[in-house]
Amino acid sequence: xxxxxANDVVLIRTTFDEPTRILNTQVTPELITYLKSRFYNVIDLxxxxxxxxxxxxxxxxxxPAMVLxxxxxxxxxxxxxxxxPALDIGTALWMNNKIVYLYACHCGKELAQALxxxxxxAVFAFNDVVYLILDExxxxxxxxxxxxxxxxxxxxxxxKVKDCYQAALDEYExxxxxxxxxxxxxxxxLLRWNRDHFILKGAGxxxxxxxxxxxxxxxxxxxxxxxxxWGIGNxxxxxxxxxxxxxxx
Amino acid sequence: xxxxDELKEAIAQHALQKKVKIGLxxxxxxxxxxxxxxxNETEVGKKIIEAVVRGAVERLGR
Numbered sequence: 001x002x003x004x005x006a007n008d009v010v011l012i013r014t015t016f017d018e019p020t021r022i023l024n025t026q027v028t029p030e031l032i033t034y035l036k037s038r039f040y041n042v043i044d045l046x047x048x049x050x051x052x053x054x055x056x057x058x059x060x061x062x063x064p065a066m067v068l069x070x071x072x073x074x075x076x077x078x079x080x081x082x083x084x085p086a087l088d089i090g091t092a093l094w095m096n097n098k099i100v101y102l103y104a105c106h107c108g109k110e111l112a113q114a115l116x117x118x119x120x121x122a123v124f125a126f127n128d129v130v131y132l133i134l135d136e137x138x139x140x141x142x143x144x145x146x147x148x149x150x151x152x153x154x155x156x157x158x159x160k161v162k163d164c165y166q167a168a169l170d171e172y173e174x175x176x177x178x179x180x181x182x183x184x185x186x187x188x189x190l191l192r193w194n195r196d197h198f199i200l201k202g203a204g205x206x207x208x209x210x211x212x213x214x215x216x217x218x219x220x221x222x223x224x225x226x227x228x229x230w231g232i233g234n235x236x237x238x239x240x241x242x243x244x245x246x247x248x249x
Numbered sequence: 250x251x252x253x254d255e256l257k258e259a260i261a262q263h264a265l266q267k268k269v270k271i272g273l274x275x276x277x278x279x280x281x282x283x284x285x286x287x288x289n290e291t292e293v294g295k296k297i298i299e300a301v302v303r304g305a306v307e308r309l310g311r
Binding site for chain 2: 017018019020022023072105129131132133134135136138141180183184185186187188189190192193196
């Protein structure tokens with residue numbers, strides 16, 4: 001067991017077709033940079049690592065507090081790189097005591113509840129298809145990246161699950177209005193579809209980040225205490241030597 | 250019940266004009282493909298029409 005648990009995040013990112021390739025080369029890399037900048041240990045199960053066995057290994061070795069999936073999904077499974085299940089109802093117990101974010105179609109239908117029933121703290125998922133919305137240059141439209149990544153970013157900051165969910169709905173609303181005002185009603189309607197099918201199950205009071213920051217804070221306190229004790233010790237030692245020299249020992 | 254042709258044509262024209270692309274079910278759909286699927290009410294087309302109708306209903310409700 002290498003990690004401290006609360007500092008570890010597992011990502012599952014597949015690239016087995018064009019939508020997942022765009023999602024995981026143009027959108028999710030920003031999230032990895034963000035998590036690392038917040039001192040999270042990111043276990044990135046990308047492409048050839050995005051398999052069930054690797055997920056199990058990561059869950060045993062690191063005990064992550066948060067698991068994030070960016071792939072295709074079905075009602076009962078999140079898919080691996082070869083389109084077999086990486087996480088499904090049969091392996092739902094692996095998510096015990098974790099917060100799970102599944103950016104994949106349909107996972108909110110049955111899988112999300114199965115994860116909760118098997119001990120997951122909270123699950124974010126979609127209970128229908130999720131649209132990847134692109135401009136003519138195959139870049140995600142404005143607001144897509146923001147709505148996709150907001151929840152994991154806020155979780156990493158230590159916000160409560162229910163507050164992350166509400167913030168995500170507000171973010172969707174902001175970008176829906178933005179595109180409506182620009183006359184891009186189809187983009188607005190597809191973002192609205194994603195928002196309307198985004199669900200949260202589990203304990204809204206759960207958080208991820210606290211212990212990570214507590215750990216960093218404790219590290220600072222211990223460092224300062226160490227310097228202080230070392231300083232006092234040195235002063236005492238020098239005083240003792242001076243005393244001995246004065247007494248002619 | 251099929252959707253009205255006027256609605257399908259309006260969505261198809263909007264997708265072509267705004268050059269929107271959609272990633273869905275393992276495929277990227279170009280504006281021309283979106284227009285085709287909407288006009289022919291395929292499974293993908295029906296999903297898109299449903300999203301647009303939901304959006305229109307919400308806008309009308311404001």
